[in-house]
Amino acid sequence: VVVARVRDAQRDMARFRMVYEFGIEEMLTKIRVLRSEFRQTHDHNPIEHVTSRLKSMDSILDKTMRYGCASDLPTVRERIRDIAGIRITCSFVSDAYWVADMLSAQPDVELVERKDYIAHPKPNGYRSLHLIVRIPVFLSDRTEHVYVEVQIRTIAMDFWASVEHKLSYKYRDALPTHLRDELLDAAATAAELDARMGRLRAEVQDLGTDGAATPAPSSR
Numbered sequence: 001v002v003v004a005r006v007r008d009a010q011r012d013m014a015r016f017r018m019v020y021e022f023g024i025e026e027m028l029t030k031i032r033v034l035r036s037e038f039r040q041t042h043d044h045n046p047i048e049h050v051t052s053r054l055k056s057m058d059s060i061l062d063k064t065m066r067y068g069c070a071s072d073l074p075t076v077r078e079r080i081r082d083i084a085g086i087r088i089t090c091s092f093v094s095d096a097y098w099v100a101d102m103l104s105a106q107p108d109v110e111l112v113e114r115k116d117y118i119a120h121p122k123p124n125g126y127r128s129l130h131l132i133v134r135i136p137v138f139l140s141d142r143t144e145h146v147y148v149e150v151q152i153r154t155i156a157m158d159f160w161a162s163v164e165h166k167l168s169y170k171y172r173d174a175l176p177t178h179l180r181d182e183l184l185d186a187a188a189t190a191a192e193l194d195a196r197m198g199r200l201r202a203e204v205q206d207l208g209t210d211g212a213a214t215p216a217p218s219s220r
């Protein structure tokens, strides 16, 4: 009986994760289509690279404890909304907003939440645009709607976040003050770099060598 129960639990878990894998695949397809379409019709590619990850069971359980919620599958499905995660890196800030708008506007994508840490960086300097979307996954016997977290950022934001993540991990979130200050300063430098690159791009567009076929960046 115990062996049968363990097998059932393993099967439920595998099915649980599989649906998120399909959710990731569906979002990746949408991004691939945008990217290919853009490559064929425009000079400039707004998406530099894309990565994805499925949150580990340990991280999911950590988060349920942090949220103080139950860890049964229906609760986890509803409360933990970043089990499926996609990260899109763009060259320019305006591209990040453009990609967010394009994805959110798709009819089968329900935009659940949008956190704009570019306009409103976190106190430690973290910048990125986060979307929580819900998309349908069509299975043989039912349709499931899964949450996917999409993080959209520039190369400079990504560079900063990756260094900050490594340092925070190393110091287990108890960063010495000088490192915290240094990171905050580096975040300001990264933001300045993004602003400069944005100005350079605008100048190139004014010269008409790049911008003719590029959609006008959102006015942010």
Ligand code: 0O2
Binding pocket: 055, 082, 085, 115, 122, 124, 126, 130, 160, 161, 162, 164, 165
């Ligand atoms: P992983 O391994 O990347 O998944 P919470 O998720 O509850 O902590 P919230 O408000 O639900 O917080 O989510 P939020 O703040 O929108 O961001 C969650 C994810 O964004 C994190 O996932 C990181 O990937 C990234 N992130 C947010 N803040 C920071 C930061 O200060 N530095 C770095 N490097 N990344 C950040 P996880 O679950 O922490 O980790």
